[in-house]
Amino acid sequence: MLKLTAVSVNHRTASVDARERIYYNSEEIRRVSEKLRSVARESLIVSTCNRTELYLVPYHEPLTNSDLYEMVRQAKGLHDGEFHARYETFEGFEAIRHLFTVATGADSLMVGDIQILGQVKDAYNVGVELGTVGTVLHHASQVALKVGKRAKSETKISEGAVSVSYAAVELAQKVFGNLGGRTAMLIGAGETAELAAKDLKSKEIGKLLIANRTIERAQNLIAEMGMGEAIPLDAMTAHLPSVDIVVSSVAGNDYILNREMVGAAMKGRPDRPLLIIDIGLPRNVDPNVRKVTNVFLNDMDSLNLIVEKNMQMRRKEIPAGNRFFF
Secondary structure, three states, rough: OOEEEEEEOOOOOHHHHHHHOOOHHHHHHHHHHHHHHHHHEEEOOOEEEEEEEEEEEEOOOOHHHHHHHHHHHHHHHOOOOOOOOEEEEEEOOOHHHHHHHHOOOOOOOOOOOOOHHHHHHHHHHHHHHHHHOOOHHHHHHHHHHHHHHHHHHHHHOOOOOOOOHHHHHHHHHHHOOOOOEEEEEEEEEHHHHHHEEEEEEOOOOOOOEEEOOHHHHHHHHHHHHHOOEEEHHHHHHHHHHHHHHHHHHEOOOOOOHHHHHHHHHHHOOOOOEEEEEEEOOOEEEEEHHHHOEEEEEHHHHHHHHHHHHHHHHHHHHHHHHOOOOO
């Protein structure tokens, strides 16, 4: 009986640089899948920022571990001496079990990753479209997708913030509850601010301001989000009296908000709290801001405590998800 076999280069076995080099885009997956027809009855390629995996049902005898790895490496034009990464291999039941742990997010760098289930589904759909997914991989993939859905809906493996930007938004929601009537100001328009903006939008924030040194970048982010107002960085203090939440993530060695600025903004709103979340490195906000009445300042250290606590909670949910396997 021919067995399913798999090889995985992932966040446990390879550096970020190595994972980037062995990542397959959609065109490469299609090209390589066609080539694999000569050695395998069925094949499936899953490739994300944290893993590249090849699942095969070979025609004849099972391929060796090194055979599988060479297929993955050489298909990217990466040869011995130029590129090498550690890898994991799985056969039969263990290959199926591994696919299940991937689909549930239990094997992700960020346990409970909400994107991986969709990425496995996309890989399966491509395999179906190309005709490289047959009976074995069809059944394994369908069950893996069901297991992934159950793990996310019936356990807490995907609950709780595990990114700093999402932790910031989760904190804001804990402080204010419904964010629909609140105004948030993002200081900065880089990648971290973009993630925070998307998370705020998903929580239905009432109003969003984005302050940035380059106003065009803030405007581009707003256009992408479909909501918000761009303001110059030097106008942020003028808006402080009207906002409820500030999330700051700009580069620089000097504080962009100090005690005097925030104190002046709070004079006209003595009974209205202001939550400031500083996710800049180095810090953007003078720690003395905490001394201003009704101002609550959180920085990376406090957010990382939230992230780690939630990661521990997610790890505890892995056994609960495993019960769906068989």
